[in-house]
Amino acid sequence: DADVTQTPRNRITKTGKRIMLECSQTKGHDRMYWYRQDPGLGLRLIYYSFDVKDINKGEISDGYSVSRQAQAKFSLSLESAIPNQTALYFCATSDLKSAGSTDTQYFGPGTRLTVL
Amino acid sequence: QKEVEQNSGPLSVPEGAIASLNCTYSDRGSQSFFWYRQYSGKSPELIMFIYSNGDKEDGRFTAQLNKASQYVSLLIRDSQPSDSATYLCAVNGYSSASKIIFGSGTRLSIRP
Numbered sequence: 458d459a460d461v462t463q464t465p466r467n468r469i470t471k472t473g474k475r476i477m478l479e480c481s482q483t484k485g486h487d488r489m490y491w492y493r494q495d496p497g498l499g500l501r502l503i504y505y506s507f508d509v510k511d512i513n514k515g516e517i518s519d520g521y522s523v524s525r526q527a528q529a530k531f532s533l534s535l536e537s538a539i540p541n542q543t544a545l546y547f548c549a550t551s552d553l554k555s556a557g558s559t560d561t562q563y564f565g566p567g568t569r570l571t572v573l
Numbered sequence: 574q575k576e577v578e579q580n581s582g583p584l585s586v587p588e589g590a591i592a593s594l595n596c597t598y599s600d601r602g603s604q605s606f607f608w609y610r611q612y613s614g615k616s617p618e619l620i621m622f623i624y625s626n627g628d629k630e631d632g633r634f635t636a637q638l639n640k641a642s643q644y645v646s647l648l649i650r651d652s653q654p655s656d657s658a659t660y661l662c663a664v665n666g667y668s669s670a671s672k673i674i675f676g677s678g679t680r681l682s683i684r685p
Contacts, residue, residue, distance in 0.1 A: 490672075497581065499661065499677030500617070515672075547616055551673075560605060560665050560673060564616035 460484045461565035463548050469571045476535040478568050480548030488551040489531040490562065491515075491523060493544040500547065506531055538572040545569050576600060577664050579676035586683055592649040594679050596662030599643070606638055606645045607663040611678065617661055620647070652683045 461482045470476055480489065491503040492515075502515030504523040512525055520542060524532045535542055548565040578597050586592040594608075605624045609617035623629045623636040623645065635648040645664075649656055662676040 492675075497677065500675040502672065505672055545614075561607065561619055561622060562617075562663075562673060564618070567614075567616050569614075 463565040478533045486550035486552040490549040491533045492547045577676035582680040594647040598664045603664045605665040609661040
């Protein structure tokens with residue numbers, strides 16, 4: 458079974474609809490992230506959470522919100538979807554134990570979201 | 574200036590040759606450096622990481638780090654068609670509050 462799972466894998470929705478993307482992990486990591494990827498723009502960080510009580514905005518948080526329901530679950534919501542939120546969305550986890558250590562990220566399979 | 578910069582490519586390399594991918598970063602406090610490979614429509618997967626100046630080898634892959642010049646590179650020896658993908662460079666700072674910054678990736682194409 459995959460360590461990081463995302464649901465749904467594909468979603469087509471209409472402008473103005475509320476959408477929730479879910480991420481679950483069995484790696485036992487404290488840190489979880491949501492990224493979006495657009496062609497030619499690489500991975501851009503939307504929100505990240507270093508533990509259940511810690512949630513931080515990334516570089517493109519406008520129009521998005523998140524919920525960290527448990528160590529293993531991190532959800533991303535689009536309150537009112539718009540077409541320029543059409544993208545590939547990735548959830549990732551990492552487990553940085555101490556400063557100066559590596560912080561390798563493990564990615565879920567991605568959710569392809571299309572907003573019409 | 575972007576924090577992590579990569580040439581977008583595409584970089585075309587003949588099969589069996591050495592592919593050289595480069596990345597520069599702006600934060601001198603960066604401590605950990607990663608190379609991820611991403612096939613089209615798939616999620617990024619870690620190839621290797623490096624945090625000390627010099628070379629680190631893993632099979633056909635060698636990561637090179639030069640902190641004074643603020644660049645990190647990835648060499649792929651004996652390139653195979655299966656190496657055709659986008660390669661993402663990522664950089665992390667020293668603080669435990671730091672988060673990884675990704676470059677926009679270099680598209681590599683290995684031609685038979």
